[in-house]
Amino acid sequence: MTSVTYAYVPHHRQKEFEALGWEYEADLGLPHCVYSSLYRWTGEGEPEYPKIEIEIRKREDGAEP
Numbered sequence: 458m459t460s461v462t463y464a465y466v467p468h469h470r471q472k473e474f475e476a477l478g479w480e481y482e483a484d485l486g487l488p489h490c491v492y493s494s495l496y497r498w499t500g501e502g503e504p505e506y507p508k509i510e511i512e513i514r515k516r517e518d519g520a521e522p
Contacts, residue, residue, distance in 0.1 A: 461496040464506070465489075471496075473507035 466474050471481075471494065484490045488506025497509065498504040 462504045464496045464504070465493050465520060466496045472494050477493070477505040477507065479504075 464474065464479060473518075474496050475481075478498065479496040480499045480505040481494060483495040485493060485495055485504070
């Protein structure tokens with residue numbers, strides 16, 4: 458059995474997904490097409506996803522974020 462994996466990809470991250478082997482599948486229609494598209498994994502094995510950089514800063518009042 459072959460499984461297909463889809464991802465909801467924001468327009469500003471499309472090149473990151475394409476570089477890993479994802480392929481544009483469809484426009485999602487309004488309102489979603491304003492900011493995202495549907496992509497399908499076309500690479501080998503498990504899907505790869507771009508890394509997300511997150512900066513965690515301490516709050517000014519010293520409390521944990």
